Amino acid sequence: MNIWNLFRIAYKALMRNKMRAMLTMLGIVIGIASVITMVGVGESSQASINNQVSSMGTNLIMVMRARMRERGVSTGRDNVQSLKVSDVELIANNAEHISAASPVFNASGQIINGNYNWSGSIMGGNTELMGIRKFELATGSNFTDEDIKKYAKVAVIGQTIVEELFDEGVDPIGRTIRVRNMPVKVVGTLKPKGENQMGEDQDDVLLMPYTTVQKRMLGIDYVHMIMASASSEDVADKAVEEIETLLRGAHKIKDGGVDDFEVRTQAEMLEMMTSISGLMTTLLTAIAAISLIVGGIGIMNIMYVTVTERTKEIGLRMSIGAHNRSILMQFLCESVILSIIGGIIGILLGILISYMLSLVQGWPFLVSSTAIILSFVVCAATGIFFGWYPAKKAASLDPINALRYE
């Protein structure tokens, strides 16, 4: 049996029932398209998480006040005052693997410029904070150590605040705005960064000398949190240990005692986010795979019906000299053609859908070649697996009975 003839026979048999062939294919198309899309969505969201986390700085280390427990009840960290500005200096001066450290104060409040007002987030830090958080200046300059000493009323503002407070074309540098009813001079603006992995707008930020926020606005003597940069991502773990040792010493915590602070790295954040999105991807892909199986069963069902419907044709083919093997191969070939063409359409459709999703969601457009190759193999295997039984049934027909079948 010539393989090309076989293909012709199978193709012609399919073309005799175009509508049915297309509907059968649809199951596979949907199955493969959803697998490709889901894997693509998974990989894209993964990549976008990676991008966003590294936009925060992969070597970012955050030291937070520990949550308190009083008689077994967690009371949160708001009234914990364990971190001091002196801790920041201690870390900056003594930790070997730390390149920069800054105290961080968070506040929010009304920011007003003339008729415009915006409720934004205010962040107090030292001159290093901009570098630690991977902010870059767009125009103007950062505040100076001198400003910190003087509790100066100056600010560097993010793009969102620029847009909310100033008319287009107006240069905000040198203008005075009101932050929580305090006149503040804008000295610089930041380049846009977009949203972080939590969907928070990173451009909705107003950076000020920490002394100004701590003393003038909040009137507190502790520090909300400390942000530091490890000198590289590889030594982040060592840097964390150093910070812990230093702070335990400074806070006089005995071995085995409970820390009054908490150290987190971006690597941990990344790991957490990755495991969540990985779980989602697995789940979605599993659902998509089920639809692929359903598509395969659709093929099997149709092929099975086809064999019964075409019993007489099978008898005829046998009577004019088709071997049992030729009949088997013909039906197998039909189901493989259905599943492979369906698969190719599905792959294209899946790529298209992933592309559109990436446009809508603003994800990087990623198509996994592994997913494509895998789904193609799965298609062919589906065709063979689900086509085998009906084909076997067709080939085992007795030509005499098949010819007389009505």
Place this chain on the structure above:
Amino acid sequence: MENPIIKIDNIRRVFKVGDMEVHALKGVSFEIHRGEFVSIMGSSGSGKSTLLNILGCLDRPTAGEYYIDGLPVSRRSKDELAGIRNRKIGFVFQSYNLLPRTSALENVELPLLYNPAVSARERHERAKYALEMVGLADRMDHTPNQLSGGQQQRVAIARAIVNDPVMILADEATGNLDTRTSFEIMSLFQELNAKGKTIAFVTHESDIATFTSRTIMLRDGHVISDNAVNTQSAQKALEELPEDRDE
């Protein structure tokens, strides 16, 4: 004398139905020579169909030997039988058995698709030639539902002769056709026979058998008569038919 195309030698066929043994053929022997036009007759239950299945290599005898073109076929495998059917035998069925929604030409090409020795070009040309032989040169692209019963049977006959078989085996080939069309088909068979084709024609209609050159009569699994026939011309019979009044 030349070797016979068909030689069956004391063929028996026993079917087991539950505990019962049914003897469909109880020792049948005859020979068919090249160029003969033989009708095989018998009533229902005479073993006619069983004999046809064996002659067509669709079934194997329980005992006895069957030679086609000098080849013994009794103990061949299914695949070998399929090969013999492909190259040595052309079937014509009562219900035409054409593939639906498939052009006449492609229907005729079908047996050649199962013969790897035939190229696509040769297949095409032989199918065209076969359709010309049966007078359907202008209907090649028509699908079966665009053809009349007689034309469909002509396509089936073209399909039977396309691989140049040693024997055409017709099973009640006129059974679904009206008298006029039956005569036309018989006339076509006579033409093919005149061109040297060997034909075995299974029928239960005795007037159809008069167009053949020899009749083998079966009853209860035995050959009860095997006589030469005073052959009538189907063409002549066709001319003598009264004009259809309602057409």
